[in-house]
Amino acid sequence: MRLLALFSGGKDSLLAVQKALEMGHKVACLLTVKPERLDSWMFHTVCLSATPLQAEAMNIPHVVIKVSGIKELEQIELIYSIKKVIMDYEVEGIVSGSIISNYQKKRIDMLCEKYSLTHIAPNWGTSSPELLGEVIRRGYVVMITSVNAYGLGREWLGRIIDEESVKELIETAERYGFNAGGEGGEYETLVLDSPLFNRRLHIKDYEVVWKKNYGYIHPKSILLSAKS
């Protein structure tokens, strides 16, 4: 099946892409939705500037759609803008990184129904520890780029997800009562390297923005360079 991948550049969407490919599908296009507001209910908001580079590293065409980021309105905006992408790339289905957020899944299901597409969500139902473990096992290099939960302080910004940080993340999530996989928007990630990439991303320098309650990193420059 020719698929369009909803692609934020984070661990979940990239994992979904890889799994879809393993299932024998073809990912015809990566679609990044870029909200103008920071508090979008549907989409990632930070480090989206890295997504074209990731697409380039995977040799898959990349499209960006801008939405307002206002709750519900952004959904309608997407429904209208996506039509052209579906036609251009002749896709039959959408692959998304949804894991347990019914809100996201329901909206993507609606979108698919409208355009008679199949929704493939390969991560659906995977537990957070399982998913985090898979990310490490598959050799992803994943950086935490924003934190948005009580219990996650600024020290988490810029951290690479490895075995130690996963352990800490799971403990913190249990203590403060949030989803360790970040499904509730607790944190967002950027994949710097993965088996799908022919080159890897380098963040040369970044600025930390901290807003008392939450924070994110703002990369000053991102480069693609050869894998070592």
Place this chain on the structure above:
Amino acid sequence: MPRIKKISEVLDILRNKDRIRNIGIIAHVDHGKTTTSDSLLAAAGLLSPALAGKALALDYLEEEQQRQMTIKAANVSLYYEMNGAPFIINLIDTPGHVDFSGRVTRALRAIDGAVVVVDAVEGVMTQTETVIRQALGERVRPVLYINKVDRLIKELRLTPEKIQETLGRIVLEVNRLIDMYAEPEYREKWKLSFQSGTVALGSAKDRWGFTVPQAQKRGVKFSDVLQAFINNNIDWLKETMPLHEAILEMVINHHPPPHVAQRYRIPKIWKGPLESDVGQAMIECDENGPAVMVVTDVKVDPQAGVVATGRLFSGTVSDGDSLVIVGRNIQSRVQQVAVYMGQTREIVSTLPAGNIPALLGIEDARSGDTLAVKETVPFESLKYVSEPVVTMSIEPKHSKDLPRLVDFLQKLTIEDPTLVTVVRPETGEYLISGMGTLHLEIALTWIQKAGLEVVAGKPIILYREAIGKKGRVFEGKSPNRHNKIYLYVEKLEEEIIELIRRGEIFDEMDRKQLAKILRDHGWDADEARGVWTIDPNGNILVDMTKGAQFLHESKMMIIGGFQRVVQEGPLAGERMRGVKAVLVNVDLHEDPVHRGYAQIAPATWRSLYASILSADPVLLEPVLKLEVKVPPDLMGAVTSIVSSKRGRILDVKQSEYITVVYGEIPAAETGDLSEVLRSSTMGKAFWGTEFFAWRPVPASLHEKIIMEIRKRKGMPLTLPKISDYVEEE
């Protein structure tokens, strides 16, 4: 074996209600409550020498000394024979000082009669009035014992006429209090007089005393008493007119036995339905009815564990019975039923209504609990909140002592619920909190007496944070910005705070009942119905949203956010008092994964902190009531100390021989009060403090104290701003 025999004999008496009295001794501090109790206990133990036989007399004397030491701590049963008939008088310990914890009322609930001790020289004092008022409020009949009569003769060298005048005035004053505080039907019935034998005179120190009918019977005149003093023949007084006979006969003749008393007292002291089987059984003092007991005292015995003592109002308790702690959903089995006979706890295995059993095995029982065979209406609401005002860290000098210290502290707090101990997990420190510096000093003495060496930190005053007016509504956003919570704060009415403090309303309470009480205190119906949680320190969270989606699933998280705010106010991280937080609106993400605790709780506290900052927040300090007794010529020294410590004189009562200064003083200023008072009065001042009120810290000290606390807690040394909590995106 004489010992077994005596227990069985005592049991026979305990089954005969006419032969039982349940009494307490109440007095103003220093008027001789302890010496009076001691003389009763020493002379009227479990067995009179006659009953025990002469062979046991020696043992009896040895025991007597041990008894003297423990009378302060326990409820004891005294044995006494009057005109050949045996009686058991259960003496229940009432706290020596007036406090706010309800312990006095609790003890009064268990007794039917009170012996009011008044110092002949000092006369009726404030606490005499307080305890008489409280006793009458619980339908406890008072009789009077005028103590330290020897002082009138020896120290003040008053003429016989003047002595009689002084004593007569005391009786008059006590009767005036009965007029003022007794319910109409008891006013005349319970009046006191020398002639009726409801007033005794004497000296507890020298263990003599009499009532007028007793003296008449023995052919002793008041002039004979004076003569005995002139001849320095105290032994004659002691032999002719032992104090315990005077008091115990007064008690037996004038205090009601339990089944008579319960008939008119239960309707007053129990709020449950009187027509129910439990109500009827208690009114009748029916040993065949359902068992109901109110716990007045809990001790931790090194061997036996928790010992719960109290009044059994109905039914019979026996070893192996299963009892519930009413309202707390705890069921326990009675391991052993005992009675306190002086020093020793005697196992009786079963005890009928009207008595004061000591129960072993009810590990969770605490003072004030009602124990019963089934759930019923408790004698008092269960939530009892003490508001400690001073705290201190302690640690053992030798780390091997730590387990013992932990054990001992736990025991201390069970026995004195106004002491609170907590461990700080971060530092391993133990914090012990109490009602004043004096209270903590006493606790330290107990710890030392137990043979534990500890290092104590400096006492720290506990402040409260409050608000001065209604705050604005603020939007609190969750860290993921997908949830918005809107709250405002306003001042909770003082009378509602008082209801919470007294435990009349509490979090676990039935919401319908709660709503009714709040409506009775002027709340509108919607608000009264919307109470989500009651914080024991005097704060309430109310939900006033209308048809908000997903609210129910987020309720506990919003409560969690509220609890953090009332435990750590914005000014200095101190507890809050008197905050009514009102939830007006929420905007929640429809997907549960986006609105966990880590999202909703922060959104709640941000909104609340911002609203508090918009509501003129203030720091409150604990103010203590101070009472100092000094010889009249030293009054000036006391008043100047009080005013130099930001205190205020409330009243000065002068009698011929003593001056009492009443004042209020911030707890923060009492650190060296003992020392200063001692040195400036040459040790002649007697004084005490108790918690009085929370007062705003003076404006001139406000910021200074806040910064001191913030520094101690490692908080940033700047005052918080609204923009610290709500977003300015």
